[in-house]
Amino acid sequence: MNKKISILFALVVVLLLPGLVCAQTRLTVGYTGSEWYTGLEAQTESRKLIGFVGYETTAASGLLAVTNENPQLLGYVQxxxxxxxGNLKYALGAHxxxxxxxxxxxxxxxxxxRGEIMRLSGSKAYGAEAEVNLLGAPSFxxxxxLEFRGDTRFKTQLGLGTHPIYLAFVYGFTPNPQIKAELFGTYNIGERLDYGVSFTLADTLKVRHTLNTDNDMTLSLxxxxxxxxxxxxxxxxxxQxxxxxxYALKI
Structure with missing residues (x-):
């Protein structure tokens, strides 16, 4: 029942998104690792100024796809x-x-x-993110x-909740004007360490390689x-x- 509720919610929003102003609709074809799927994705974003010192952005996206062998609805909406x-950021989202x-x-x-609150103080930023999942696998x-910003960026984070406690870090740097790089790691206390590196080339191509102490490996492009x-x-x-x-459709 929870799965049907989530997919129904996604279906309604995905069908509505193409009618929104400035929405972009894309035809998507892919492979899940076991079967093919075809679907439609829609995205829209808007921004407005708040006085002289602030602004607000609103973004919505959704995808509805169906698999070919054993027809099954897949997708998301957020x-x-x-x-x-000024130096404050507030964020709120739903998925x-x-x-x-x-x-x-x-x-x-x-x-x-999910939500986030963040405050900038010179070259430092500190805040907290939170997420609550009500259906599916309930979690909190x-x-x-804490983040340090300058020519490089270093962020450290503590994860608390229904999952195992973890410590995470991200170190970002720019070795070349056309290349952005990140080193990252997450230590799930008492369990395992995930770590890796990612590169973004000319803001168009992103390559990410992740390893962990269980000898699992993931590479994405x-x-x-x-x-x-x-x-x-x-x-x-x-x-797998x-x-x-x-492909972006012109509607």
Whole structure:
């Protein structure tokens, strides 16, 4: 029942999104690792100024797809609003279905909300993220963080909630004007360490390689050419490969 509720919510919003102003609709074809799927994705974003020191962005996206061998509905919907007022940031979002569809197409569906509050203080930023999932696999997570910004960026975060406690870090740097790089790691206390590196080339091609102490490996590649109608994504893991290609439709 929870799965049907999530997919129904996703279906309604995905059907409505193409009618929104400035919405972009894409035809998506892909492979989950076990079977093919075809679907439609829609995205829209708007921004408005708040006085002289702030602005607010609202973004919504959704995907509805169906598999070919054993017909099954897949997809997600998410709506996010971020508000920036001087050195403060507030964010609130909601999601349904599988918001991690493009990295784990067959992951369980869920329905939940998330939020963030952040304060800038010179070259430092500190705040907390939180997420509550009400249906699917009920869960709760709070993640306070501290970030240092400058020529490089270092962020450390503590994860608390219904999942195992973890410590995470991200170190970002720019070795070349056309290359952005990140080193990252997550230590699930008493369990395992996930770590890896990612590179973004010319803001269009992103390559990410992840390893962990259980000897699992994941390699992903995402190409999103802003001047081209195509998008491409591939995720390799130890036991499967999933990929997708999407094309922007003119409606």
């Amino acid at each position: 709506i996010d609003r971020e508000t920036f007022l 349904a279905g599988n918001p991690h569809f493009y990295t784990a197409a067959l992951a369980d569906n869920k329905l939940g909300v 997570s709070v993640k306070p963080y 995402i190409w999103d050419g802003t001047d081209h109608p195509f998008k491409l994504g591939i995720v390799w893991s130890e036991d 490969v999933q990929w997708h290609v999407s």
